[in-house]
Amino acid sequence: MSSLEEQLAQYVEKKIPGAAQVRVDQLEQISGGASRQTYRFRLGYSEGGTARERRLILRRDPAASLIDTDRKVEFAAYKAFFGTEVPVPEVLWLEDDPSHLGSPFFISVEMTGFQTAPARIFMEPYAAHHQKMAEQKWSILGAITRHDPAKLGLIGTMEAVKPEDCWQRELGYWEGVLDSDELIPQPTMRAAIRWMRRNPPPPAQKVCVVHGDYRTGNFLYDEEGDIRGILDWEMSHLGDPLEDLGWSLNRAWCWGGDDRRGGLVPREQAIAIWEKASGLKADPAAIHWWELFAAVKGQGIWVSSAHAWETGSNKDPILVLSAWSLMNLQDRAALELMGHLK
Amino acid sequence: MMRVLPAISPTYHQGTVGMIATLLVIAADEWDRGASRRLEENQAMRDLFRKAAPVVSDKALSDRLKQLASSSDTDYRVSALEDNNCALRAALIELHTQIESQSGNEAREIENAIWKEIAKSTERRRLSTAAF
Numbered sequence: 001m002s003s004l005e006e007q008l009a010q011y012v013e014k015k016i017p018g019a020a021q022v023r024v025d026q027l028e029q030i031s032g033g034a035s036r037q038t039y040r041f042r043l044g045y046s047e048g049g050t051a052r053e054r055r056l057i058l059r060r061d062p063a064a065s066l067i068d069t070d071r072k073v074e075f076a077a078y079k080a081f082f083g084t085e086v087p088v089p090e091v092l093w094l095e096d097d098p099s100h101l102g103s104p105f106f107i108s109v110e111m112t113g114f115q116t117a118p119a120r121i122f123m124e125p126y127a128a129h130h131q132k133m134a135e136q137k138w139s140i141l142g143a144i145t146r147h148d149p150a151k152l153g154l155i156g157t158m159e160a161v162k163p164e165d166c167w168q169r170e171l172g173y174w175e176g177v178l179d180s181d182e183l184i185p186q187p188t189m190r191a192a193i194r195w196m197r198r199n200p201p202p203p204a205q206k207v208c209v210v211h212g213d214y215r216t217g218n219f220l221y222d223e224e225g226d227i228r229g230i231l232d233w234e235m236s237h238l239g240d241p242l243e244d245l246g247w248s249l250n251r252a253w254c255w256g257g258d259d260r261r262g263g264l265v266p267r268e269q270a271i272a273i274w275e276k277a278s279g280l281k282a283d284p285a286a287i288h289w290w291e292l293f294a295a296v297k298g299q300g301i302w303v304s305s306a307h308a309w310e311t312g313s314n315k316d317p318i319l320v321l322s323a324w325s326l327m328n329l330q331d332r333a334a335l336e337l338m339g340h341l342k
Numbered sequence: 343m344m345r346v347l348p349a350i351s352p353t354y355h356q357g358t359v360g361m362i363a364t365l366l367v368i369a370a371d372e373w374d375r376g377a378s379r380r381l382e383e384n385q386a387m388r389d390l391f392r393k394a395a396p397v398v399s400d401k402a403l404s405d406r407l408k409q410l411a412s413s414s415d416t417d418y419r420v421s422a423l424e425d426n427n428c429a430l431r432a433a434l435i436e437l438h439t440q441i442e443s444q445s446g447n448e449a450r451e452i453e454n455a456i457w458k459e460i461a462k463s464t465e466r467r468r469l470s471t472a473a474f
Binding site: 186256341 | 352353354357358361362364365368424427428431432434435438439442457458460461462463464465467468469471472473474
């Protein structure tokens, strides 16, 4: 059996007309979330006698992941936003046929020289730029809401939903995940779900593209505090724009150990930036509902990861670490939102 | 770990070892408190069920709560305590759902007691490494 480098080179050779002497080297697995195996590599080839080189990213499906997602949706989201004010890497090829690399995958251009790690925002020189990062983070999220999904060409790839149905569809999905994957009963989350069904949010102001995992840790930033790329669109879908805002405010992302959301700014400030950028309102009762939903969704993800680990379908330590370290935190987040955290 | 981690390559494996080290810290927390927190919690839920059973209007649930209230932990292995804990927590969810649908002061008192126990339960599980 040939190496992954050789398999990649054979695949790319067919994708670039006129390419010769295609080679792949410097292949290295990197942390790219638990939903896909992520590698960076250098692609070299000759085109019309000219030597060319590109730094690329391979995102390959594992046997089991934290999130059951459709790579077509993720690929389409990257493609739709490329070249807009929402910075994303350029995607090149999507491949569903597992015969090439053992499982489906897609390849994108690597955006090099930037950071993603949440812990690093507290180190110099990044620590001095929290305000700027926050302005950009929630302004970009606002910009996502301004794009018409139809004009982006995402209708059909992403499942349509009516404004009044957004909350039910999402809550139903994540409640179903808890039903199927929970290893221990979840009294806090079950109480939260019952409350949410008794107190539904208003219909979405508009149906937008929802990133699905918009948080510190899923964007690339530079030493000047500029956000250079929004990553990890694997949970993107059409829905209520408040869903992303609520997720971005979730307590799990308070990386500084204080109340600053995303480790950057207080909750109210983040909301104000988003409202200004989106032109939408974060009605207090509605955003409260979506923040509580974020806790349920987060718990659904950690419960799934614990299930995958326990059943042996995926033994990546990130699955058990995220489950073990974050399930209690999401319970605390939900209790805080419901006024029961002592 | 600060001495060993930098010597590991490639970076991806460095991250994996770092994660395993963090897991060991969490496991150490659990090793120490695993039996204690389950014993405490199981007893707290049994006490709660004893108070709630006469208030619950669903007779079948009330009978089951009485039965669970009179149960006890006799096997102190964590796995056995966890089995009992899961059974009790499942009943707690049923009780919570039922009591939310009942009116009256007694029902509200039981509901408040359930919330207090859920909050305490969450605190018992809190990790020393938790950011929040």
